[in-house]
Structure formats: structure tokens, C-alpha cells
Amino acid sequence: MASLVRAPADRAAPLGVLGSGGNRGDRVFEAVVSAIAACVPLLLIGIIVLLLLDALPAFLRFGGAFLTQTTWDPVQEKFGAAAYMYGTVVTSLIALLLAAPVGVGCALFIAEYAPLWMRAPVSFLIELLAAIPSIIYGLWGFFILAPLMRGAIEPFLKSAVGPLPVVGALFSGPAVGRDLLVAGVILSIMILPTITAVSREILRAVPDTQREGMLALGATKWETIRKAVLPYARSGIVGAAILGLARALGETMAVTMVIGNSSTQIRASLFTPGYTMASAIANQFTEADKEIYFSAIVAVALVLLAVAAAMNILARLLVWSVARGPRPTA
Amino acid sequence: MSFRTRSVAFVSALVLLATACGPGTQPPAPTSAPAAPAKPTTAAAAAPTTAPAAPATTAAAPAVAISVSGPLADEAKSLNGAGATFPAPLYQKWFSEYVNVTQVQVNYQAIGSGGGIKGIQDQTVDFGASDAPMTDEQLAGAKGGELYHIPTALGAIVPTYNLPTVKSKLKFTGETLEGIFLGTIQKWNDPKLLADNPDLANLNEDIVVVHRSDGSGTTFGFTDYLSTVSPEWQQKVGKATSVNWPTGLGGSGNSGVAGEVQQNPNSIGYVELIYAVQNNMGYGMVKNKAGKFIEPSLDSVTGAAAASAGNIPADLRFSIVDAPGDGSYPISTATWLLLYKNIPDQPKAVALTRLAWWATHEAQKFNKDLAYATVPEALNAKSEQFIKQITSNDKPAFPGR
Numbered sequence: 001m002a003s004l005v006r007a008p009a010d011r012a013a014p015l016g017v018l019g020s021g022g023n024r025g026d027r028v029f030e031a032v033v034s035a036i037a038a039c040v041p042l043l044l045i046g047i048i049v050l051l052l053l054d055a056l057p058a059f060l061r062f063g064g065a066f067l068t069q070t071t072w073d074p075v076q077e078k079f080g081a082a083a084y085m086y087g088t089v090v091t092s093l094i095a096l097l098l099a100a101p102v103g104v105g106c107a108l109f110i111a112e113y114a115p116l117w118m119r120a121p122v123s124f125l126i127e128l129l130a131a132i133p134s135i136i137y138g139l140w141g142f143f144i145l146a147p148l149m150r151g152a153i154e155p156f157l158k159s160a161v162g163p164l165p166v167v168g169a170l171f172s173g174p175a176v177g178r179d180l181l182v183a184g185v186i187l188s189i190m191i192l193p194t195i196t197a198v199s200r201e202i203l204r205a206v207p208d209t210q211r212e213g214m215l216a217l218g219a220t221k222w223e224t225i226r227k228a229v230l231p232y233a234r235s236g237i238v239g240a241a242i243l244g245l246a247r248a249l250g251e252t253m254a255v256t257m258v259i260g261n262s263s264t265q266i267r268a269s270l271f272t273p274g275y276t277m278a279s280a281i282a283n284q285f286t287e288a289d290k291e292i293y294f295s296a297i298v299a300v301a302l303v304l305l306a307v308a309a310a311m312n313i314l315a316r317l318l319v320w321s322v323a324r325g326p327r328p329t330a
Numbered sequence: 331m332s333f334r335t336r337s338v339a340f341v342s343a344l345v346l347l348a349t350a351c352g353p354g355t356q357p358p359a360p361t362s363a364p365a366a367p368a369k370p371t372t373a374a375a376a377a378p379t380t381a382p383a384a385p386a387t388t389a390a391a392p393a394v395a396i397s398v399s400g401p402l403a404d405e406a407k408s409l410n411g412a413g414a415t416f417p418a419p420l421y422q423k424w425f426s427e428y429v430n431v432t433q434v435q436v437n438y439q440a441i442g443s444g445g446g447i448k449g450i451q452d453q454t455v456d457f458g459a460s461d462a463p464m465t466d467e468q469l470a471g472a473k474g475g476e477l478y479h480i481p482t483a484l485g486a487i488v489p490t491y492n493l494p495t496v497k498s499k500l501k502f503t504g505e506t507l508e509g510i511f512l513g514t515i516q517k518w519n520d521p522k523l524l525a526d527n528p529d530l531a532n533l534n535e536d537i538v539v540v541h542r543s544d545g546s547g548t549t550f551g552f553t554d555y556l557s558t559v560s561p562e563w564q565q566k567v568g569k570a571t572s573v574n575w576p577t578g579l580g581g582s583g584n585s586g587v588a589g590e591v592q593q594n595p596n597s598i599g600y601v602e603l604i605y606a607v608q609n610n611m612g613y614g615m616v617k618n619k620a621g622k623f624i625e626p627s628l629d630s631v632t633g634a635a636a637a638s639a640g641n642i643p644a645d646l647r648f649s650i651v652d653a654p655g656d657g658s659y660p661i662s663t664a665t666w667l668l669l670y671k672n673i674p675d676q677p678k679a680v681a682l683t684r685l686a687w688w689a690t691h692e693a694q695k696f697n698k699d700l701a702y703a704t705v706p707e708a709l710n711a712k713s714e715q716f717i718k719q720i721t722s723n724d725k726p727a728f729p730g731r
Contacts (some may be wrong), residue, residue: 074545075568147593174536176594178579261543261580273579279543283582286415286442287545287571289460289468294444 048305055299057292066299070266072280074288079296081303086266087180087274088304091255092248094184094270095191100241102188103195107240110196111203112225123200130193138257141186146258149185150177154271169268178260181270186254191244198243202236202322203229232322239318246311250304252278277304396730398688401433406456406677409685412439413446413459416547416602417483417665420700421459424693431688434681443547443571450477450668456678457685458668461547462571463647476671478716479646482689484635484703486603486626487551487661488613492591493518495533500614501526501623504559504652504660507616510537510598511556512563513577518596526623533596540590540599543580545572551663552600555651559660602663603628604701618660619652626659631703634658639708646712662703672721679722680729686717687728 058066062079069080106126110119154175162168206229214228230237260273261283277300288294411421418440425436441449443460450458451472463479464472489502506522509515515522518533542549553569567573579594581587587599588609603626606613615623624630637655642648652660669686673679690705690713697704705713720727 071574073574074572075570075574142589142593150594176538176579178590178594256543256582257586261582262575262578275580283544283580284572285444287444289444289447289462289545289571 048302051298051302051305054295055302056295058295058299061292062296066296067303072296074284074290074293077290077292079292079299081277081280081296081300083266084275084277084280084300085303087183087259088249088276088278088307090180090270090274091183091187091259091276092245094181095187095248096241096245098185098188099192099195099244103192103240103244104199104237106192106196107199107203107237108225110200112221112229123197126196127193129189130197134190134251134253137186137190138254141182141254141258145186146177146182149182150175154181158271170270173267173269173271175271176260176273178258178273179271180259180274183255183259183274183276184270186258187248187251190251190254191247194247195240195244198240198319199233199237202233202240202319205236205322206232235318236322239315239320239322242311242315242318246308246315249308249311250278252276252282255279256282277301396687396691398684398692398731399431400731402680402684402729402731404677404680405432405434405684406675406681407433408435408437409456409678409681410437410439411446411457411459411667412441412449412455413668414443414461414547414665415440416461416485416663417459417702420483420697420702423696423700424689427693427696428685428688431692432681432684434685436685442545444545446668450474450670453670456682459665460668461663461665462550463649463666464668472670474670474672478669478671478720480667480669480686480690480713480716481646481648481664481705481709482667482693483665483697484628484631484650484705485548485551485663485665485701486628486631486659486703487548487555487600487663488603488606488626489598489616489661490588490591490601490606490611490613491598492593492595493533493612494595496529496612498527498529499612500530501617502614503617504556508556508560508563511539511541511575511577512566513539526617535596538594538597539575539578540581540587540594540597541575541578542572542584542587542600543582544586546583547571547663547665548584548600548602549573551651552661554649554663555661558649558652600661602701607701616660618656618658619654620656620658622656624657624659626661628698628701628703630657630659631662632706634660634662635664635703636706636708639706642709642712644712646709646716648709664705669716669720671716671719673727674722676722676727679720679727683717683720683728686713686720690714690717 058079062069066080067085068082069078070083070086071078071080072083073079106122110122114122154171154177157171158175162171210228210232211224214224219227255276256279259276259279261275261279262273265272281297281301281304285294285297288297418438421438421440425438429435438459443462446455446458446460447464447468449455451468453474464477469477489500489507491500493500503526506515506520506526509520509522516537518530518535518537523530550569550571553563553567553573556567557564557569567576579590581590581599584601584605587601588605588611591597591599591601591611592609601611603613605611613626615625618624618634631650633655634653635650637658638648638650638653642650646666648664650662650664653662667686667689669682673682690710694704694710717728718726
């Protein structure tokens with residue numbers, strides 16, 4: 001993660017020095033690593049071109065309706081991905097709302113409060129969450145979390161929040177434990193390590209002069225964090241959250257196991273069984289036996305790729321803006 | 331877990347996704363062929379072999395006498411197939427037996443019926459496999475000409491439920507199943523259900539409907555049944571390997587549906603019989619065309635196929651749901667091998683026809699152990715005709731042994 005916050009190295013100078021050396025071994029090595037590095041963008045371009053080609057029939061046939069219609073009917077060959085997009089966005093937002101405060105809190109503890117001997121083990125444990133394969137989250141969600149949500153948490157939310165106006169609509173209807181809310185909760189656990197790790201690095205990148213200056217003015221620890229550290233790190237922490245969001249958008253396996261996989265409705269209630277773009281693709285492409293059906297699934301993949309790529313780019317820009325140096329507002 | 335590795339993982343997942351539609355062909359695994367005594371004869375009426383399984387009666391019909399055994403010299407030693415997932419465990423068993431019989435290695439990739447159809451259309455595999463018969467449109471898209479459907483196994487699809495308070499076996503009709511899965515019957519004590527199941531009278535609970543989330547032959551069989559018995563279903567939903575479900579939760583795979591049903595009290599789903607039996611789940615009887623409530627079993631499915639043999643189309647693209655006959659179980663699925671009528675590659679043609687013959691005869695004895703229903707004789711006789719009509723370079727390909 002350290003590479004994330006390091007300011008981009010000035011490549012021109014060292015390369016120029018090596019290049020002018022004229023050593024043949026160096027030139028060969030440079031050519032080899034350049035070729036290897038070129039493969040990665042080429043791969044990405046290849047994927048995008050392939051997706052575009054395969055998705056073209058669906059976009060040509062359905063046009064903008066593909067993004068606005070909710071009907072997904074392989075029999076009638078009517079495809080609209082709006083319900084999938086809705087499921088992806090809602091579950092990812094739930095995950096973000098739950099994970100961001102916890103993740104930033106953990107990061108603050110590790111960076112500002114924890115004694116030195118405790119920082120490494122706590123960071124390690126949180127980052128270990130990222131090492132758990134998503135299918136294991138899925139199984140845990142299926143057998144432990146979903147029954148718990150159905151039996152205790154969802155009925156509680158329904159009775160506590162359900163009667164309220166406006167927000168009550170989010171917690172209405174029968175609780176079956178296979179719905180957008182459960183998927184969001186699973187995702188929040190999965191993106192927690194990303195948010196924590198990146199936020200921690202961001203907080204560490206805040207120069208100590210910021211803290212020292214604030215403390216010298218007589219500020220308490222809390223005031224230092226609130227007035228000097230957090231404002232300095234703000235856009236970087238937002239970037240960390242968006243990186244987490246980007247992970248949530250593409251997560252497939254764990255979500256598929258708890259979301260209910262039902263694409264028929266867009267309803268306000270978070271207790272509605274839903275579908276995400278990623279789980280729709282995973283579930284359906286093996287038996288997509290008609291050309292237009294297959295094309296529609298690839299089109300969903302393309303939309304997902306576009307959304308995830310946009311989120312990643314936005315996050316990187318925000319993270320970089322912190323790492324580049326002091327901000328005038330700080 | 332750096333940002334870079336995560337992006338690469340995401341990208342490579344997409345690569346997998348984008349390439350998985352085309353079945354990869356495995357390199358052939360050549361097996362050394364012991365010297366075979368004779369070249370294959372081209373005549374269909376070849377002399378019967380002396381295989382121990384087949385009675386050596388020269389006068390009997392070829393159907394009884396022909397038995398595939400031993401390697402042949404000019405036969406391809408490896409075949410590639412891809413497609414349906416429903417028969418994958420059966421095919422795995424078959425093909426591991428088959429290599430002992432003929433030393434022909436059959437590689438089968440269970441990539442889904444859609445992939446199998448695509449593979450045989452594009453001739454990237456030697457044979458395809460599908461849980462739903464190909465449509466006319468799909469047949470027209472086959473690059474190698476006319477295709478034959480060879481049925482290899484049948485399966486029973488059962489309505490399975492989780493009702494902790496009800497002890498008796500439920501009885502379903504086409505009407506009640508259609509209502510439940512359309513969402514028009516929402517309570518377990520609905521009068522339509524009560525008519526056949528008086529024990530449900532006090533069960534004033536919402537029905538939790540569970541269906542498959544992935545495309546599957548099981549869904550095809552189930553929706554084929556509902557479309558056959560209900561014009562409303564036919565019009566609103568239709569039949570396919572995946573459909574636009576009006577209601578319910580989706581579980582991935584038979585085991586996913588079984589898991590959802592087991593976890594959700596008052597739920598109902600549909601699975602292949604074996605999954606309900608293995609998981610000790612309740613499953614219902616279904617009323618057949620003759621008006622009898624039939625307990626699902628492998629025999630009652632084979633019975634349904636035998637009872638409908640007379641009405642089955644000549645190309646074997648049949649459906650045996652809602653079959654006539656007192657003992658026929660009405661909801662079933664079949665699975666087919668897909669073979670080209672004309673296979674220019676002679677060694678492959680020999681190997682494929684022998685495999686198809688073996689699959690429709692000797693191999694059937696493995697079906698029951700793996701909880702697949704056998705294909706009735708009447709249908710196998712039709713498959714025999716197809717196999718004998720497969721040609722390579724204008725000559726019949728099947729060597730008759």
C-alpha cells in the first residue's frame with residue numbers, strides 16, 4: 001500500500017542517465033521490461049475491444065433502454081439491466097456507509113492512538129480480512145449472517161425504524177434474509193481492510209509538523225486530529241472509501257450467495273431480494289444459448305467495467321492529491 | 331493486497347469471463363493402440379462380436395447383438411465434448427469406464443448447455459451436450475450441417491419444500507404449482523392448495539418461492555411443464571433454461587436451491603430428485619395427465635418417456651412433461667448428445683458413432699446408480715437409426731462393433 005501514497009517518481013532523470021550509459025545489457029533489459037509492461041495496457045485494451053464487439057448487438061438492439069428498463073426476459077429476448085445496476089449501486093452504498101466510519105476509525109486508532117507495539121498486529125489482523133477468499137465470506141453469509149439477519153436484526157429494524165416516515169420504507173416487507181441489506185453487510189466486511197489500510201497510509205503521510213504546530217498552540221489530541229490531521233487527509237480518505245466502493249462494485253461470489261438473485265423489481269425496501277451486475281453475469285452466462293442473450297450479458301459486463309474503472313480513477317486522483325503535498329486549506 | 335494486484339485480479343476475472351464462452355480444446359491424450367484384428371466394416375449388419383455382455387445370437391436383431399468393445403485401429407483415440415452440467419457426473423463415470431472398453435479418451439467439459447450448443451455449432455468440439463433440445467434457429471446456425479439429438483439420460487424434477495409443522499406429503503397439481511411460482515398463490519392455506527392438502531388448513535404463512543438463479547436444464551424442464559399445463563404461464567413467462575421469474579429467490583445450482591429451501595421455513599423450490607433425497611428434504615407428489623398423484627421416482631420418469639414414445643417427434647427433440655399413462659410422473663428433464671450427421675474426419679466419425687452406441691446401450695446400466703433415469707428402449711431404438719445414418723465421406727461411419 002505504501003506505493004499508493006508515494007509521490008510519482010521523476011522518471012526522466014534516472015532513465016536519461018542509464019540510457020546515455022550505452023551498456024548493451026542495460027538496453028536489452030530495458031527493452032524486455034518495456035515489452036512486459038506494454039502487455040498490461042494491451043491486455044486491458046484487448047478486453048475492452050472484445051467486450052465492445054460482443055456487447056454491440058445488445059446495444060444496437062436495445063439502445064438506451066438497456067440502461068433504463070428492468071425487464072430481463074431471456075424467453076422474450078427483452079433485456080434491460082436497470083435492476084442489476086440498481087442492486088450493484090445499493091449494495092455498494094450500504095457497504096460504504098457501514099465500512100467507511102469503522103475503517104477510518106480503525107485507521108485513526110492505528111495511526112494516532114495505538115502504542116507502537118500494537119500497530120503492526122492490529123494492522124495485520126485487519127488486512128488479513130482481505131486475504132479471506134470471497135467464497136468463504138459467501139458461505140459464512142449464507143449459513144451464519146443471513147439467518148441472524150432474518151431472525152434478529154431485520155425484525156428489529158422493521159419494528160424500530162419501520163414505522164417512521166420516509167426511512168421506514170427502507171425496512172418494510174417480509175424479512176427473508178436474502179436481500180440487498182444482507183449483501184451490503186457482507187460487502188462492508190469485505191471492503192473494510194481496503195479502507196483501513198489506505199486510510200492508515202494517508203494518515204501517516206500527514207506531516208508531523210501539522211500535528212506539532214497544532215499541539216504547540218495548546219490543542220488537545222482530539223482537536224489536533226479534528227483540526228489538523230483530518231482536514232489534511234480528507235480527500236485521501238475519501239479516495240480510500242472510493243477504492244473500497246470499487247471493490248464492492250465488482251464483488252461477485254459472496255454477494256451471489258446472499259442477495260436472493262431476483263431481478264424482477266426495484267423497490268425501496270432493503271428487504272427486497274435483488275441482483276447485482278456481477279452476480280447476474282456469473283449466474284447466467286454459462287447457459288446463455290442465444291446470441292442476443294449472450295450479448296446482453298457482455299453488455300452488463302461492459303457497464304460494470306466502466307463504473308468500476310471510473311470509481312478507481314476517481315479514487316486514485318483523490319489519494320494522489322494528498323500525497324503530492326500540503327494543501328492551502330490545511 | 332495492493333491496489334495494483336486488485337486491479338489485475340479484476341481484469342483477469344474479466345478475461346476469464348470473456349473467454350469462457352468458447353470451450354477450450356484440450357490437447358489429445360494419445361493412448362497406444364494395441365493391434366486391432368480387423369478394420370471396421372461399413373455395413374450396418376456386421377457380425378456380432380463375442381463380448382461377454384451380449385448374447386451371441388446371430389439371428390437376433392442388431393439392436394441386441396451389436397456391442398461396442400475393444401479398441402479399433404483406425405479410430406480416433408481422443409474425443410472432445412462440452413456442454414450440459416446436469417449429466418456431468420454421469421458422463422464422468424461413463425467416460426472413465428469407456429476408456430477401459432475402447433481405449434478412447436473422452437474429454438468432457440461441463441460448461442453449460444449454451445456453451446455446448448455454441449461449441450458444436452462452431453465445430454470447436456467433437457460432440458455437444460444439451461439439457462434442452464436445440465431450436466430450429468440454433469440448428470440453422472450449425473456450421474457442419476444437419477445435427478442429431480441422441481437422448482442419454484432422464485431426470486425427475488420435484489417440488490421440494492420446508493414446512494416444519496406439516497408432516498404429511500403434499501400433493502401438487504399443475505394449477506397449484508403454476509399459482510405458487512407465478513405469485514398468485516401466496517399463502518400456504520390458499521383454498522386451491524387446501525383442496526388436495528387438508529393438513530395445510532392452519533398454516534397461514536407466506537410462501538417463500540425459490541428458483542434457480544443460473545441457467546439450467548432443470549429450469550427448462552420445470553418451466554416446460556408449467557408452460558404445457560398452463561397457457562397463462564406460457565404467455566407470461568415461457569420455457570427456457572433461464573426465465574424472467576415473476577417472484578421468489580434465486581439459488582445457484584440444485585444445491586443452492588436445496589440450501590435456500592432448507593434455510594427458509596415455509597419455502598418451496600424445485601430440484602432434481604437426487605438432491606431432495608440426499609438432503610432429506612420433503613418433496614411432493616404431482617398430479618399427472620391421467621389425474622393420479624404420482625410419487626417422483628426414476629422409474630416413473632422412464633415410464634413417462636415410454637408412455638409418450640408414440641408422440642415423440644422423429645428428430646428426438648422431445649419433451650416428456652405431462653406425459654400420458656397412469657404411472658407417469660409429469661415433471662422431467664432429458665439430456666442429449668449432439669452429433670453431426672456427416673463427420674468428414676473418418677477416425678473421429680468411427681469413434682463418435684461407437685461412443686454414441688455405447689452411451690445408448692451398455693452405458694445405460696450406470697444411470698440408476700448415479701440417480702439418472704434410463705432412456706426407454708423405444709427411444710434408444712430411434713437413436714440407433716440416427717447412429718447408423720451418420721456418415722463420413724458418404725459412407726456409414728458406424729463400424730457395428
